[in-house]
Amino acid sequence: MTSLAAGAGCGCKLPAAELLPIVRRLPTQQDERLLVGSATSDDAAVFRVRDDLALVQTIDFFTPLVDDPFDFGRIAAANAFSDVYAMGGTPVTALNVVAYPLRSLGGETLAEILRGGLAVAEEAGAVIAGGHSIDDAEPKYGLAVTGVVDPGRVLSNAGARAGDALVLTKPLGVGAVVAARKRGAVDDALLARAVATMTELNAAASRAALEAGARAATDVTGFGLLGHLHHLCRESGLAADLEAAAVPALDGVQALLSGGDEEAPGRSGGARRNAAWAEGFATFDGGVPAWRRRLVTDATTSGGLLIALPADAAARVPGPVVGTLRAGPPGTIRVR
Numbered sequence: 001m002t003s004l005a006a007g008a009g010c011g012c013k014l015p016a017a018e019l020l021p022i023v024r025r026l027p028t029q030q031d032e033r034l035l036v037g038s039a040t041s042d043d044a045a046v047f048r049v050r051d052d053l054a055l056v057q058t059i060d061f062f063t064p065l066v067d068d069p070f071d072f073g074r075i076a077a078a079n080a081f082s083d084v085y086a087m088g089g090t091p092v093t094a095l096n097v098v099a100y101p102l103r104s105l106g107g108e109t110l111a112e113i114l115r116g117g118l119a120v121a122e123e124a125g126a127v128i129a130g131g132h133s134i135d136d137a138e139p140k141y142g143l144a145v146t147g148v149v150d151p152g153r154v155l156s157n158a159g160a161r162a163g164d165a166l167v168l169t170k171p172l173g174v175g176a177v178v179a180a181r182k183r184g185a186v187d188d189a190l191l192a193r194a195v196a197t198m199t200e201l202n203a204a205a206s207r208a209a210l211e212a213g214a215r216a217a218t219d220v221t222g223f224g225l226l227g228h229l230h231h232l233c234r235e236s237g238l239a240a241d242l243e244a245a246a247v248p249a250l251d252g253v254q255a256l257l258s259g260g261d262e263e264a265p266g267r268s269g270g271a272r273r274n275a276a277w278a279e280g281f282a283t284f285d286g287g288v289p290a291w292r293r294r295l296v297t298d299a300t301t302s303g304g305l306l307i308a309l310p311a312d313a314a315a316r317v318p319g320p321v322v323g324t325l326r327a328g329p330p331g332t333i334r335v336r
Contacts, residue, residue, distance in 0.1 A: 001072065001105070002182060004138055005063035017277040035154060036087070041231040042156050043083040043219055046149060054151045056089035061097045061142020065178045065301055066195060069109045073116020073141060075198045079221065079302035080143035081124050085206035086219040086305055087156065089149035091124050096131025099140040113141050124201055153210060160216035160236035160308035162327050169205040169319035170304025172225060172295050173253030174198055176266025180256045185265035190252045197250065198302040205318055209307045212316035220303035224274040225296045226282050228306060229323075230331050236308070239328025242335045244284075244292040246322045257291040257298075264291075270299030282333040296335060 020041070028039060035054060036046040044058035060080040064072050077094075084091045096117060100110055121128045126145070177194040180186045202219060209217055216236055218228045225247065233240050256266030274297040284293055307317055314321050 001064035001067050001069065001109070001139055004101070015273045015277065017273070035151060036156050040157050040235045043086040044089075044147075046087060046151075046154050046156075048151050052150065054149050054154065056084045056087050056147035056149050057145070058083035059097065059142065059144040061140050062301070063138060063140050066191070069112035070116040071195050071199070073113040074120050075195065075302055076141045077117040077120035077143055078199050078201055080145050081120070081126070082202045082219045082221070082302060084145055084147035085202040086217050087147070087149060088153050088206060088210050088217070089147035091126040091145050091147040093127050093129050094121055094143040094145045095129060096133070097140070097142045097144055098131060098133035099136035099138070100133060101137050101139060102135065105139065117141065117143065120199065120201070124203065155209065155214055155217040157216055157218055157232045157235035160232060160238060160325050162238055162325055163311065164215060164308040164325045165311040165314040165321045166229070166240065166242070166323040166325065167307045167309065167314050167317045167319045168220070168225070168248065168304055168322045169202065169307070169317065170197055170200065170220070171248035171250045172220070172298055172300060172303065173250040173256070173266070174301055174303070175268055175271060175299040176253050176256045176294075177250065178301070179268035179271075180265040183265050185256065190250070193250055193252070202305050205305045205307075208317045209305065209309065212309055212313040214307050214309040214317070216308040218306050220300050220306055222270060222299050222301070224271065224278070224298055224300060225306070226278045226333060226335075227274055227297070229333055230278070230281050232306065232308065233325065233333065234331030236325070237330045238325045239330070239332045240323050240325050240334070242296065242323040242333055244288045244296065244335050246320050247292065247296060248320055249295055253295065254291050257294040264294065267294060268299055271297050274299060281331050282335060284335045288335055293335070
């Protein structure tokens with residue numbers, strides 16, 4: 001399947017530097033029930049239906065990043081549900097989104113993709129209630145997800161405070177693994193570690209964040225760690241210090257991101273676009289190794305949650321502390 005796709009996973013997103021200015025020019029609807037919309041670059045929309053209940057709505061789909069159709073379905077579903085978890089919500093229903101070349105790939109492969117999505121939905125406690133499909137030479141799959149959340153407990157990009165710690169709940173590097181696999185530079189064991197990471201739901205991390213008093217959260221996907229941290233900082237009116245050595249990486253990824261920029265087998269087009277965009281808001285200390293500079297702009301698929309919470313509560317959330325928030329030009333990041 002991957003041979004039919006120009007991109008891979010969340011790496012096939014439109015470049016943030018080009019997309020965001022287009023979206024910002026669009027008119028916005030004003031409705032007091034819309035608690036979180038597109039203006040804050042959050043992971044999902046939140047719409048209040050009662051004083052004690054709000055809907056969390058999102059859609060996410062992408063091209064294949066692995067050739068196993070069941071795994072592709074699982075990864076795409078886990079990635080879509082992650083947007084709801086990042087808002088502090090619980091997914092309840094989902095709709096399949098399918099673009100697929102039925103004549104060339106056949107019905108059995110599509111059935112396996114859908115079966116993978118269903119397996120993850122059942123793990124999440126959500127119901128797949130239907131979907132929509134179109135004929136397309138490049139296969140794509142994902143979900144439109146509806147979740148629920150208490151309006152008073154929504155996690156968004158905008159609630160962080162100076163002094164908050166930043167916790168990252170999954171290791172980075174899956175984008176590098178996928179890119180290098182297409183170039184024949186990754187063995188089955190490393191690919192399996194990446195698949196296990198991408199199919200892990202962020203449900204437990206989201207619950208832990210809420211219980212620990214998290215103030216803001218986002219999931220790390222196609223725009224890389226720096227891109228999603230930039231959104232969180234910008235909407236919270238803060239700057240960030242990111243500790244490069246503290247950012248967790250999948251075992252085996254360092255080799256994929258080392259060497260010259262053209263020599264690193266894990267360097268993808270999406271990661272290069274992320275790095276170019278980050279030049280406008282991020283600076284690196286001289287001692288940060290080249291491979292770690294690439295790691296924090298890796299175009300991630302179904303990554304972990306990046307959670308901002310009081311420093312004394314950080315240990316209650318699974319994952320290392322990778323930085324802190326501070327007063328400074330909103331959206332700027334120093335990588336140390």
